[in-house]
Amino acid sequence: xxxxxxxxxxxxxxxxxxxxxxxxxxxxxxxxxxxxxxxxxxxxxxxxxxxxxxxxxxxxxxxxxxxxxxxxxxxxxxxxxxxxxxxxxxxxxxxxxxxxxxxxxxxxxxxxxxxxxxxxxxxxxxxxxxxxxxxxxxxxxxxxxxxxxxxxxxxxxxxxxxxxxxxxxxxxxxxxxxxxxxxxxxxx
Numbered sequence: 499x500x501x502x503x504x505x506x507x508x509x510x511x512x513x514x515x516x517x518x519x520x521x522x523x524x525x526x527x528x529x530x531x532x533x534x535x536x537x538x539x540x541x542x543x544x545x546x547x548x549x550x551x552x553x554x555x556x557x558x559x560x561x562x563x564x565x566x567x568x569x570x571x572x573x574x575x576x577x578x579x580x581x582x583x584x585x586x587x588x589x590x591x592x593x594x595x596x597x598x599x600x601x602x603x604x605x606x607x608x609x610x611x612x613x614x615x616x617x618x619x620x621x622x623x624x625x626x627x628x629x630x631x632x633x634x635x636x637x638x639x640x641x642x643x644x645x646x647x648x649x650x651x652x653x654x655x656x657x658x659x660x661x662x663x664x665x666x667x668x669x670x671x672x673x674x675x676x677x678x679x680x681x682x683x684x685x686x
Contacts, residue, residue, distance in 0.1 A: 508552070532667065537643035542647045551624045554559070554669070554671060555666065556621050556622060557595065557599065557621050558662050558665055558666050559666075559667075560591075560595060560621065560624055560625070560626075561592075561595065561658070561662050562623055562624075562659065562662045562663070562666070563626060564589060564591035564595075564626035565655055565658055565662060566659070567589050567626045567628070568589040568591075568626070568651075569652070569655055569656075569659070571588065571628055571646055572650075572651055572655065574587065575587060575643050575648050576643075576645065576648050576649070576652070578641070578643060579640075579641075579645050579648075580640060581584050581640070581641060582640050582641065583640075583641060584640075584641040584642075584643060585630050585633075585641065585642055586630075586631070586633070586641070586642050586643045586648075587628050587629065587630055588615045588628070588629055588630075588631050588680070589626050589627070589628055589629075590626070590629055591624070591625075591626035591627070594619070594624050595624050597618055597622070598618055598619040598621050598623075599621065599622065600605045600618060603617060603618040604616075604617045604618070605617045605618050605620070620644045655670075
């Protein structure tokens, strides 16, 4: 079985999952130090918004949240592999994120809370969701959980999570190097 390494959790989300990197991104983007009067740039854009909201970091945060939720769901599926009548669960997220990031689609703006959103979603509104897929097959003879498929999905999810962590770590290393006015080595 894959050995998952968990980082200390700073908060719980609606699924009961700790989101360590996501909460770090939230804390840094809402930091009081980033909201001082000297951080307002031309055009009224805050430095914190420019660094943390107009980069790839919000999408990485959301993908890390989805990976954490998917890990819990897959673990639940594996734990119920011998439970008669159990129906496996899946997390859907990537397709919705892909549509939100698609620049070929128009993005509508609502001027009133009662208006219907149109066009592609804002990445801040894209969230992972747990679904019960329609699958009538019973590969184990007891329920629709296939242990080999679940273990492969768990390994794939761990790779995606590790990549997201490395991406976020690299982005923060670059930001830290810029703050300290030093250069980074080409490879590390």
